[in-house]
Amino acid sequence: MAATDDVPLIDQHCHAVLARDPEPAEFAGGLTEAAAAGTRDRWHSSLGLAVRRWCAPLLDLPAHAAPEDYLERRAELGWRETTDRLLRATGVEHWFVDTGYAPSPELSPGEVCGRGHEVVRVEQVAESTAGHGAHGLLDAFRAELRDRARDAVALKTVVAYRSGLDVPGECPSDRDATRAAGEWLRSGGSRLTDPVLHAWVVHEAARVAAELGLPLQFHTGFGDEDLHLREVDPLLLTDFLRTTRANVVLLHCWPFHRNAAYLAHVFDHVSVDIGLTLPFVGVRADDVLAEALELAPFDSVLYSSDGNVLPELHHLGAVLWRHHFGRLLDSWLADDVLDADAAERLAYAVGAGNAARLHQGVSPTPR
Amino acid sequence: MAATDDVPLIDQHCHAVLARDPEPAEFAGGLTEAAAAGTRDRWHSSLGLAVRRWCAPLLDLPAHAAPEDYLERRAELGWRETTDRLLRATGVEHWFVDTGYAPSPELSPGEVCGRGHEVVRVEQVAESTAGHGAHGLLDAFRAELRDRARDAVALKTVVAYRSGLDVPGECPSDRDATRAAGEWLRSGGSRLTDPVLHAWVVHEAARVAAELGLPLQFHTGFGDEDLHLREVDPLLLTDFLRTTRANVVLLHCWPFHRNAAYLAHVFDHVSVDIGLTLPFVGVRADDVLAEALELAPFDSVLYSSDGNVLPELHHLGAVLWRHHFGRLLDSWLADDVLDADAAERLAYAVGAGNAARLHQGVSPTPR
């Protein structure tokens, strides 16, 4: 039995699943960060192999079932039964759900099993306050964010997708932010893209997060084609991290997971999450985790799946983590790198303990 | 038997070999990207070990033969017999030969075995049109490139070596390119180094490539000391990739192969080739390939050797790929990551299938 086998998981960053049967092309679109309507076989990938290997047996199919058989059986069972089976088998006790992006219609994982908690996306709050005009926007954002944060487990920013992670160490002044808000509103005021206003939003969110004791999550590293990978290296946050008082969680990180690990090494208020990466890299999950653990303090590493639309992703996050991280720890035990107690402590810390310490009101089953 | 054993290979990027016996120092120079006349033992490297291990037996020597024994035996057999033995043992059916750089005298691999195809280096075409003057250069390049492209399998650019990969997303105007051509010609007009004219050349090449259905190959990642490694990260091509309609192949990539894999993940028209890297990293070929396969769609990964001057490099590309990628797939089979069918499909796709789909008139033996 591996040290990861019975660790209760906190999936500290994920999204809702699609509450209907997906078309084959829609399912394939969930297996990639590329645009859905593409020319490549999305199943022919590390992630595709992982679905066939790990999810097929949950649907009573042999491991490595063909994609068409998988989709046929999935349709036969229906999306709800499929979702139930995949989510229940994760062993996740707490789901932190980013409500800033959701499929339609949606089902939140906590409605299936475990307990759900809300992660508030600060850009959504900012964009919802556009009606207050440039002069009212800052105060409206402050009020609305505090209000939304009251029931949340964490805040999250996608500034990586908009102006990149080169957020200045100092917060823009209210005057500059108000002026930037004016420009943004004149240009339409729908999707927040102004870098000055966005920097102000991130700093203000960090202030609220620090006040209320909530971590602020940053998307970093790979994602869909909207982002420019060079602009989402978490090292770009260095100046911001030097000044903020908030606990910061670096999400995803690949291929910059070693850089993220360094930041968690030198800054006690920084944690590193390798969600999203886990399902996507499949068999390579242990190597990527091992790279992060070179420098990352063991108390700084958090589990998540970043599962989204397809419950297969929530499932794979968990089983790949259990299987591959468990195997890594087994190999370390075999080489006498650590003893069984230390292996169990590390597995629990990453799977649940670190997230529980960082977030209020989240109590996983103790080790 | 590994899944890679009998895959017919398409070596989709290589060069001619030297058609005479090399001096020992010349041979050593072929084992490095450093200047030939150096102070270090070029054999004392991962590549040097690979030559001794894999090439020596082809010359009737024991594996791990000493460099001096290897060179003595090589001279005894003569360059032609050596070349025949090394190239025939690769199992390569198609060689895509970049004719923009060749040793003198040269022998093209397709004259030994398999079939050769030309890769046209666009900088060579641009430099050959210098005689037309600034006002004639653009049209001369357009005409000459279309002419040369007619019999080619792909185009290739070495803009990485000149102004780096930060090619703008929009093509410079003809007026700006003409002005830049004037400046370049006034400064001598031999080696194309003007960044504006070069950007125009790359965009025009991409236009021709898209029109004629040829991929456009980019040197990316490591190479000789002429390049600045920071300027050849394929991520610098992001803006260009967002606008081009050509199929783009990212060559070499190390140490940015994960970045290249990301680009291939989000852009269906981008492929990733890990040639050059394969012979140089020797025993590490499987780890580097595995890193690329984390995110790269399996249909986007192409085999090549980037063999050049020494047929040892063409040979090592193939045998290291077969041995190490085969071993990687075996370990995945042993861990039940995929089934035998999927392993064979993946091996064939990388070795030949993906390149065959991407290039016209190239039909490897089917699986």
Next chain:
Amino acid sequence: MAATDDVPLIDQHCHAVLARDPEPAEFAGGLTEAAAAGTRDRWHSSLGLAVRRWCAPLLDLPAHAAPEDYLERRAELGWRETTDRLLRATGVEHWFVDTGYAPSPELSPGEVCGRGHEVVRVEQVAESTAGHGAHGLLDAFRAELRDRARDAVALKTVVAYRSGLDVPGECPSDRDATRAAGEWLRSGGSRLTDPVLHAWVVHEAARVAAELGLPLQFHTGFGDEDLHLREVDPLLLTDFLRTTRANVVLLHCWPFHRNAAYLAHVFDHVSVDIGLTLPFVGVRADDVLAEALELAPFDSVLYSSDGNVLPELHHLGAVLWRHHFGRLLDSWLADDVLDADAAERLAYAVGAGNAARLHQGVSPTPR
């Protein structure tokens, strides 16, 4: 027996140890590059596991002893006996000690066993000449550095920590450097931070190093929170490396060790050292070394521990190198990548031979 077992080591970059018993918090501070007074358990890390596994038995404790048991036993033995045991077990014959940073009170490793050699930190020399005023500083630095260098084995710069590694290829003029010195002195003249003066200091140090046949070491890659990791990628030194005549040693390098390996590949006067990284990454030492050896010429790789304050770090550098690099070589032997002679040659080269060739008056036990 592994090929690394009886290699005499040259620890070509380390510091003095603390010559008294450390408080538990002080000891924990020695296990991290984060600020000493932090909130995280510094033992809960790859480095912490390595101390428990490898150092505890030297103190007559079982492997994996609990931190409190380790500290209790360490205090019982006393710092001097602990230091003796840990340093003697390294098999280091020569210690190159950077005297620019030392704990207080200090004990230099060469006073315990092996032979010590001084590495002169050029910033310390520059800062010590502030009293000469702007117009006297340049000459005073030149004279003082030559004087200090006479008995040194190498020079070292920490420009990475101040203005980053983007050192220009050309030395600033004396006039510009004098003007910069004036500004620096007016601003206090304690810690050298002016980028122009610093560039001049680095170029002048390289000139002295080339003249006297001493290597110039650069801190590169990770370190404490004072540095900005994006600014310490050794690739930023490319222009400087193209013009300097000095032998340059790139220290530490992580996570840029592949970039450093590339520089050592194309520049015969560049060597790469993976000290500091070794103790910190613990069980991952072989993977990091293997990544560096992909492109780094085997004659360019140097051993060091970067041990500092705690003799545990000097010890771990050596035992992790012996254990993990030995295991890597064993696996390569098992896969027939090289023969036993080549494995021994490589182990000796990295452990002692390359450093001996690069430094005057340092003769390890021959192989």
